[in-house]
Amino acid sequence: MNDNARKIIIFDDDEDILSICNYILEEQGWEVSTFTNCNNIIEKVSGIKPDVILMDNWIPDNGGIVATQTLKRDPDLKHIPVVYFSANSDIQLLANHAGAETYLAKPFDLEELERIINGVLVK
Template sequence: MNENSAIKTSKKVFIFDDNLEILELCTEILEDLGCQVNTSATTNNVEKQVQDILPDLIFMDNWVPDISGIEATRLLKSNENLKHIPVVYFSANININQLAEQAGADDFIAKPFDINKFEEMVEKYIGG
């Protein structure tokens, strides 16, 4: 990746997923794009977790321990201080588009995902 396509300022991305391999892969991709990455394997106190970081973008898995991705996304989208943060629903479910809509997410990407599509999704929401 050349410097022109890298995200200029250090944008913060928060990933909620209980699959450590996915977290590691996504962290590597996002750091290559110049992002600061925070991850959580649980949606416990999701609003506080997000409030503490105030990310520029959130990736939310459907199957996360504590409360579901749908419930967690709804909590974030109903919070006045957090609802402006784009949430990309991120799951291997066949009906991911319906789940994302149900959750009130801004977008979705199906797992397993193509790395280029993942990078394009990041650029779409926080690109330079």
């Protein structure tokens, strides 16, 4: 385990998206954690302390908006950038409502995924 590796958490209940993102990001040296629900999100995120979070809109049980808002209210976690992703046409509104730093519309291409993630990284 590389202590200097950048960490990312992906919250999505779509196993295909998780495996694609996992593969691509690990190839780039990320340490990837994935969850198919957002239950106990504070504990999940606190245990990993990621550099970036990818949040699906339709994540069980509470959904991405509630999950993101929960993180943004937590003083220890609110600084972690959240990339909201969804196939919804109003994703920009959803991301703003959730308090996410940015968003990525599904389906996305891998260059876009990389660009968005690298764009929110705190240098």
